[in-house]
Amino acid sequence: MNVFEAVKQNVTTRQAAELYGIRVGRNGMAVCPFHNDKNPSMKLDRRFHCFGCQADGDAVDFVSRLFGLPSKEAAMKIADDFGISYDSRQKPSIRPKIREPTPEQKYQQEENHCYKVLSDYFHLLRKWEKQYAPQRTDEVWHPLFVEALQKKSYIEYLLDILLYDTPEEKKALVAEQRKEVMKLEQRIAGHTAEHDRGRSQRKSGLDR
Structure with a gap:
């Protein structure tokens, strides 16, 4: 083939x-x-x-x-x-040389990356809101449940800007959120790794 x-x-x-x-x-x-x-x-x-x-x-x-x-x-x-x-x-013996992305393409990649990180965080917030919802009226609220209540609407607002607003507003948001997106990406990666470790430990416990 x-x-x-x-x-x-x-x-x-x-x-x-x-x-x-x-x-x-x-x-x-x-x-x-x-x-x-x-x-x-x-x-x-x-x-x-x-x-x-x-x-x-x-x-x-x-x-x-x-x-x-x-x-x-x-x-x-x-x-x-x-x-x-x-x-x-x-296949030829020499790997083809790929043209360097234009500034517009580089920005588009950054905007897409910003959207992906915010979207992943938004889905985590929704998950935390359900997973850590208090079961009793006198129960102390879990910090991740509190975070979900505080941040979910704001992150949804940012995602709407990236989907529907003008190019100028999108560029301003991407520049403004650059550092925060980096922090969120590291946090999401850490949370995912921690979740995978927990799942692996539970699985090994069941296998014994």
């Missing part, structure tokens, strides 16, 4: 776009990275189509345009990044 067949059978355009930092809404719409798009006008699924600039194609076409690569090198990049095996005879 050559690299094009392997990629087309295993990766949708939406999967590739999300891996490379494009934020896709639940409805499959995203801000088009190929023109000055102010509102989501690109539909991503197995293929992609922009209703603004008419860009259209499959995952290989998308990555080719996104990184300025020839089609074959774009297909190889997807296969390598997704860990897809294919006929090695299709």
Whole structure:
């Protein structure tokens, strides 16, 4: 199986776009990275189509345009990044050089990263609100339950700005929240690691 067949059978355009930092809404719409798009006008699924600039194609076409690569090198990049095996005879001996992202693409990646961290934190807050809700009226409230009550609405407000407000307002928010996003990312990672350790310990206790 050559690299094009392997990629087309295993990766949708939406999967590739999300891996490379494009934020896709639940409805499959995203801000088009190929023109000055102010509102989501690109539909991503197995293929992609922009209703603004008419860009259209499959995952290989998308990555080719996104990184300025020839089609074959774009297909190889997807296969390598997704860990897809294919006929090695299709591979050249020299790895293709990827074009440096433009300032706009770098900002878009930062905005997508900001959205992902805030979204992950928002889901944690919702989880804590349910998990640590007091069961009795005289019970002392858990600190994570208190945090969920205090922060959930504010984080939801920030996410709404990143989804629906003007590019200028989004840029201001990303710059303003840069340090906080870094702290939240470290905290979420620590919480996830702690949760995984606890689950592993519970599992080993059951296995004894």
